[in-house]
Amino acid sequence: MNPITASLQAPVVLDGAMGTELEKRGVKTNDALWSANALLTDPEAIYAVHASYFQAGATIAITDTYQANVAAFAKLGITHARALELIKLGVQLAQRARDDVQPNGLVAGCVGPYGAYLANGAEYTGAYKLSPAEYDDFHAEKIQTLLADGVDLLSVDTIPNFAEVQALTTMLAEQSQLVPTWISLSIKDPQTLSDGTPLATVVEWLDHAQAVSGIGINCTGFANVLPAVQLIRAHSEKPIVVYPNPGDVYDPVTKTWIAVAHSQTFADVVPEWLAAGANIIGGCCRTTPADIEQIAKLLKK
Template sequence: MRSIALLDGGLGQEIYRRASSVSSPLWSVAVMLEQPDIVTAVHADFIRAGARTLTLNTYAATPTRLRRQGVYEQMGAIHRQAFQALEQAIDVTGVAVDIAGCLAPLVGSYQAQPDRSFEDLRNEYATLVELQASADVFLIETMSNSLEARAACAAVQGLGKPFGVAFRLEADGRLRSGETLSEAVAAVKPHAPTAVLLNCCDPDLVSASMPELVELYPCVGGYANAFKSVEPMASGGSVDELEAREDISPEAYATQVRQWLADGARVIGGCCEITPAHIGHMAGVLANEFEFIRFSQLSDQCR
């Protein structure tokens, strides 16, 4: 039976959706500061659905974003609270899972090449790595340019822990920076990530690009979103302006994921608007064909 790493779904969006009274540029981090029990409940629901690698709720907790919102001094406390929320969910469910540190775009999602040096970006990511150093693995997510991706890789690889790099593709199959998928993979390949992934883009786009990605790197995967469009947020708006696609049901998403697996994906999960119901259905329909493992176990499987 083939082994695949099963990630959780759209953690931040699921948290934000359940806390309808909270509206903030800090997204699910703001919810955690006011209603931490919601974060624990979402983690627990993803674990019960079958996820075996759970990401910390720190996507928006970068130094740049926290400083911009005037809460930089709370950065350490925020990261400690994110660990506590996930650890409580693990205790409640009694399931052995990986805790994944989250290295997200430093300024915001869906942006092109940042006007910053490699060293500057690496230093900020190093701060995040230090705050999340006790995580089992790391996921570098929603990368829209290779400069930020390389900086994150350089910051985390010294820990010697498994890590993945996930790129966000636009409708033309390129990164928002204009780089091709091949160029992006080549840029991070010297850092030897455990896996190279596609995330936070349309499921159809992941399906279209997966065969190429399989040819570019030994261990790959994907976790798509179910937004109608991210352009309102990419243009400076807030997550409140984004709309979910009603046609991406758990059944429809599982059909797409099955195609990724047929093409050679070894890591699957979901991004924004992919709920515990999506992950649970996917785990159920695939259980007779695949063994679900933690991301940290991939190294032995992808040689």
Template sequence: MRHTLEETLHNTGIMVIDGAMSTALEALGCNLADSLWSAKILAEAPEKIKQVHSDYFKAGADCGITASYQATIPGFMAKGATREEAEGFIRRAVELFKEARSEWWEEEGRESGRTYPLCLGAVGPYGAYLADGSEYRGHYGITRDELEAFHRPRVEILWGAGADLILFETCPSLEEAKVEAGIAEDMGIPYWISFSCQDGGHTCEGTPIEECMKEFEQRDKYPNLQMVGINCTHPQYITELIRRMKSITSLPVAVYPNSGEIYDPVTKTWHGDFVSGRYEQWALEWMEAGASAVGGCCRTVAKHIEEVSHAREKFLNR
């Protein structure tokens, strides 16, 4: 039985999204210096992915993002896997989430009165597969047919493995988002789309966020779209982005930005201040601006999700 975003939002008031998979895995000793990034841990140490999911549930997450952001068939095959093995690794991302969810639910979730966590099947952009920072630029220079051929198999695997909803995340490009939405609509499955943005008004490719919202506000064209959002973006831009999105869309808006550090795609390193304590204040501000779901992306960890959970408690008690 699949669970729905609608029931999760109803049960929680504000849905708490989990945090970064990569940062948490690195804290557990994983070396992610690889073109597969966190996806390589699906093959090397899957039990650590389960631990990350469990830690986020304990921190207050009402949903979780599978470790499939950079898990692609061509990516795994380039590392020597067969197509069958590559498909198995992607499927494993959902299975690990479900195992962690079931164990946490039986151990403490049910008795604590929490909602049953939603499984979000993560589909990263084509730029993530390139492993060169293209998800912060877009402009891939490939055709819509090539994008569809790249994305469709992973969507089919994640859905077939039992994800509750497909999450197309870190989209720098409206055109790529439209291709992804077309796949989900063709399959008749629920999904949400989350953009990466360069500032408080534009996607990383430069499209005004209002233009993106106008496209997806066509409910007859995108009837299975459940939510729109922003992720992998600096926290300082989020409040303005929420306001711009809410001025156009009737869909619930989700935000899960980075910690505040800046990523250098050349050196593949992060620089700047690691946000601590401030994240709760930001999360409260985003809820007040109209966000229906809040969490964290790159460089956020369980303590940030705890702060989001505390912010929700404050918000709902007002």
């Protein structure tokens, strides 16, 4: 077993939201590039966010490349070569923060879904359909770029569409050199992928995919996490990754988040997630370094 894969069996602290923290630093995020805007306008803000999460106790940083892809940059007139440089910059900023703050930390190269490129909230619905070859054209070069720049892991995030899951696992299996990789799902509810596929069907597929080291859910509310973790664990012994949002609601028209009153904190729920079998825990949109510090303290216990 890869030593990094082995390390993911023990409770591990993941980082939290990138876009939320960039907004606090004045970076524009309410457009098609979302947090990837900072790769163009304020790379040092990305470094600062990564450093803040490592300082809070995170062991793994996810690169600011969720929405960074060649097709999205091309819409802005950015050349293919420059787009690949920007993806590499996302890796390098996370690596520099890791080296400066937490030398034993890991950097996970972030791969977002095709739905994120659409910039219409489709990562929460899965309402799109591409052929396997089209998914390959969209994802393969970015994955190869992340791998070439030395990421320790791949974090394939917020995948809402079973056909995309299948295409990604096939593509990953074809890579000549691959790092430990989790695929994290966007779910409609604890039993259902966002596109309507039974979650058990997706988990069973991922459990049999040799290129997949872990199975996750992210950017869903706290209430969905425990039953989803229980379902995943019933169908797989692979490490389980959870990084929810606090329950706020995304508006795809304004491309902003609507705050919702939260009755629970990570301190209230992380112990039961661990007991149910979660291995890697962090936060997604709208979470902060304070949340990650809270998780880190719980996992140290």
